[in-house]
Amino acid sequence: MARSPRLFLTGFGPFPGAPRNPTAEVVRRLATGGASRRLGMEIVAHVFTTTWAALDGLPALLDEVRPDAVLHLGLKRRALAVAVEAWGRNRVLRAAVDAAGVAPGATMFDADGPPRLAATLPVRRMAAAIAALGLPVELSDDAGHYLCNGLLWRSLAIGRRPTGFLHLPPTLDLTGPTRGRFTLPDLVAATEAAIGTFARELRAQP
Numbered sequence: 001m002a003r004s005p006r007l008f009l010t011g012f013g014p015f016p017g018a019p020r021n022p023t024a025e026v027v028r029r030l031a032t033g034g035a036s037r038r039l040g041m042e043i044v045a046h047v048f049t050t051t052w053a054a055l056d057g058l059p060a061l062l063d064e065v066r067p068d069a070v071l072h073l074g075l076k077r078r079a080l081a082v083a084v085e086a087w088g089r090n091r092v093l094r095a096a097v098d099a100a101g102v103a104p105g106a107t108m109f110d111a112d113g114p115p116r117l118a119a120t121l122p123v124r125r126m127a128a129a130i131a132a133l134g135l136p137v138e139l140s141d142d143a144g145h146y147l148c149n150g151l152l153w154r155s156l157a158i159g160r161r162p163t164g165f166l167h168l169p170p171t172l173d174l175t176g177p178t179r180g181r182f183t184l185p186d187l188v189a190a191t192e193a194a195i196g197t198f199a200r201e202l203r204a205q206p
Helices: 020-031 033-040 058-066 123-131 147-158 184-204
Strands: 006-012 041-050 069-075 083-084 086-087 116-118 137-140 163-168
Touching: 006 020, 006 058, 006 147, 020 033, 020 041, 020 069, 020 163, 020 184, 033 041, 033 184, 041 058, 058 083, 058 147, 069 147, 069 184, 083 123, 083 184, 086 147, 116 147, 123 137, 123 163, 123 184, 147 163, 163 184
Parallel strands: 006 041, 006 069, 069 163, 083 137
Antiparallel strands: 083 163, 086 116
């Protein structure tokens, strides 16, 4: 019997200004709940510490997991919608201090690389699936200058499998009802809906 397609699903831990990062819990719930059965996929979860050094371990993780697709999740603290990122950009701010107090040592991830790389998951279909849940969503062409963009860029640069990134907004318990509307189950449902847009295609592959 052929194995189910394998998804590498990642989130991040806390970082300066965000003492609790809901992406870690979204990843855990999808990996341990019934999502794998509903989607017909094996979900391998990983939560990165929010440090530049943690991103250096990405190639080894991908070699170990050998996923058929990769979806990264990150927290966008002031967002009012789920953002489906369309591009990883070859840039970083030297002032972008991580959770360990370390700043990056350069302004580009690859001095010889292109200025941006396109996400290779179906970003428009992912956004439409989230919108169908009645949740605010947007297509984004700018994943920022921090570790989220760094992780997306590095994953796309490695290539070899469909890869994308969702920037999730903070949950109501972090923002209060005057600024946000998302519950943790909303974020779990949005992420599962996005995964559903490419799960069938992966299952159909030989």
